Amino acid sequence: MSLDPRVRIIAFFLVAVSVALSRSFSAVLFFLPYLVFILFLERVKPSHFKKLIPANLFLVFIFLTVPLREALLIFVKCNLILSFLIVLVSTERFPVLIHALHHLKLPDKLVHLVFFTYRYVHIIDEEYRTFMKAAKARGFHPKTDRITYKTLSYILANLIVRSYEKSKWAYKSMVCRGFHGVFPLYYHFEMGFKDLCFLGFTFVYVGALWARYSGLKMFM
Amino acid sequence: MGEIFRAEDVYVKRGENLVLKGFNLAVGEGEKLLLLGPNGSGKTTFFEVVVGFVKPERGRLLFMGKPVEAESDFRLLRRKVGYVFQDPESQILMPTVEEEIAFGLLNLGMPRSKIREEVEMVLSAFGISHLKRKFTHELSWGEKRLLSIASIAVMKPELFLLDEPFAGLDERGVRIVASFLKEYDKAVILASHTELNFFEDWDKFYLRAD
Numbered sequence: 001m002s003l004d005p006r007v008r009i010i011a012f013f014l015v016a017v018s019v020a021l022s023r024s025f026s027a028v029l030f031f032l033p034y035l036v037f038i039l040f041l042e043r044v045k046p047s048h049f050k051k052l053i054p055a056n057l058f059l060v061f062i063f064l065t066v067p068l069r070e071a072l073l074i075f076v077k078c079n080l081i082l083s084f085l086i087v088l089v090s091t092e093r094f095p096v097l098i099h100a101l102h103h104l105k106l107p108d109k110l111v112h113l114v115f116f117t118y119r120y121v122h123i124i125d126e127e128y129r130t131f132m133k134a135a136k137a138r139g140f141h142p143k144t145d146r147i148t149y150k151t152l153s154y155i156l157a158n159l160i161v162r163s164y165e166k167s168k169w170a171y172k173s174m175v176c177r178g179f180h181g182v183f184p185l186y187y188h189f190e191m192g193f194k195d196l197c198f199l200g201f202t203f204v205y206v207g208a209l210w211a212r213y214s215g216l217k218m219f220m
Numbered sequence: 221m222g223e224i225f226r227a228e229d230v231y232v233k234r235g236e237n238l239v240l241k242g243f244n245l246a247v248g249e250g251e252k253l254l255l256l257g258p259n260g261s262g263k264t265t266f267f268e269v270v271v272g273f274v275k276p277e278r279g280r281l282l283f284m285g286k287p288v289e290a291e292s293d294f295r296l297l298r299r300k301v302g303y304v305f306q307d308p309e310s311q312i313l314m315p316t317v318e319e320e321i322a323f324g325l326l327n328l329g330m331p332r333s334k335i336r337e338e339v340e341m342v343l344s345a346f347g348i349s350h351l352k353r354k355f356t357h358e359l360s361w362g363e364k365r366l367l368s369i370a371s372i373a374v375m376k377p378e379l380f381l382l383d384e385p386f387a388g389l390d391e392r393g394v395r396i397v398a399s400f401l402k403e404y405d406k407a408v409i410l411a412s413h414t415e416l417n418f419f420e421d422w423d424k425f426y427l428r429a430d
């Protein structure tokens with residue numbers, strides 16, 4: 001089933017904030033059934049969850065620095081929020097999400113910032129791959145020696161200049177084709193009955209949890 | 221025949237170098253021109269001047285008889301001037317072929333049902349209907365080239381600027397683009413570093429490198 005992207009963003013925002021503000025394990029774990037529900041609703045492929053691995057590599061450091069109970073809570077919360085991000089948001093295509101942000105009346109400047117960050121990251125990634133291919137095609141092997149570090153720092157510097165130039169052209173391309181501040185969308189979306197049902201369900205679910213943990217006490 | 225665009229005595233600096241020195245060019249309604257010159261002679265620079273991305277040191281630009289100076293003039297000009305970049309990869313913005321072609325028309329506020337028709341038409345004119353639903357980053361270089369030209373052609377610009385549109389294109393692609401441009405009923409300026417024998421009857425402007 002494909003949900004309206006605006007509904008996805010609102011639902012994600014609601015759930016993410018609620019999870020982030022929770023102070024007890026039980027409150028956090030009550031979001032699991034909701035996650036499973038969306039998982040079935042959206043038929044998300046398990047391979048999408050591979051994205052959790054790099055985040056968790058980073059989270060390991062929290063266990064080294066924070067008391068165990070706190071660390072565990074942070075660990076669970078982070079994974080839960082990222083999972084919601086995966087099932088609700090990352091399954092949608094990026095321009096569609098950008099367009100949805102417009103419809104949700106977010107300031108234009110913010111929406112453009114998000115779009116250009118996305119373009120920029122994309123460009124840097126592509127350029128990096130090209131540079132590495134070019135270097136390897138001429139016999140470059142990454143080792144832990146001075147030449148490697150020197151080469152990599154040249155590549156890095158070049159990467160910044162090239163991506164900057166390329167992103168300027170991306171902007172020029174938009175301006176040349178009449179861009180005037182709103183990202184147009186070819187495939188239009190409409191909020192249907194199922195979207196309203198889903199949104200209603202989300203509100204009730206989150207609301208019930210807030211009530212169960214007596215409102216703001218949940219956050220203390 | 222009315223005049224669409226004129227550049228008068230244009231001087232352009234890029235970095236420390238004077239790239240264009242007293243350049244003159246005029247193009248009339250429906251007129252076709254070739255802008256010829258070796259690499260680095262300022263073809264791309266000239267196109268960037270036309271659409272207002274690079275400001276000349278000196279000289280005058282006229283579009284449909286009116287001087288183009290302020291940013292607001294250029295904004296109006298860009299609605300009528302189509303510019304195909306030298307590098308199709310920096311021009312393509314959208315994730316799918318269909319959306320890429322629709323981008324300009326959506327910005328111009330054309331109704332969606334009309335856009336759908338126009339997209340179909342231009343896709344078939346450029347022989348890329350089978351790519352309609354494909355992701356743009358998965359296209360071959362030549363396919364990207366055709367897409368970048370098609371997504372400007374669909375806007376039916378009064379003045380069509382193309383920067384080395386044949387680079388990296390196979391024979392079939394060259395034939396498609398060349399015949400499209402020959403039949404295009406509005407003004408065209410095509411920049412190339414090689415002489416193009418299939419445009420023999422087009423007027424030629426030469427840029428020198430030094």
Ligand SMILES: Nc1ncnc2c1ncn2[C@@H]1O[C@H](COP(=O)(O)OP(=O)(O)O)[C@@H](O)[C@H]1O
Binds near residue numbers: 257263
């Ligand atoms: N962004 C830039 N900064 C400085 N110099 C530039 C820039 N772009 C182009 N040039 C210089 O301007 C000259 C003309 O370049 P260009 O217009 O790209 O030529 P062509 O398109 O005919 O190959 C070249 O010498 C080039 O090095």
Ligand SMILES: [Mg+2]
Binds near residue numbers: 306383
């Ligand atoms: Mg050039």
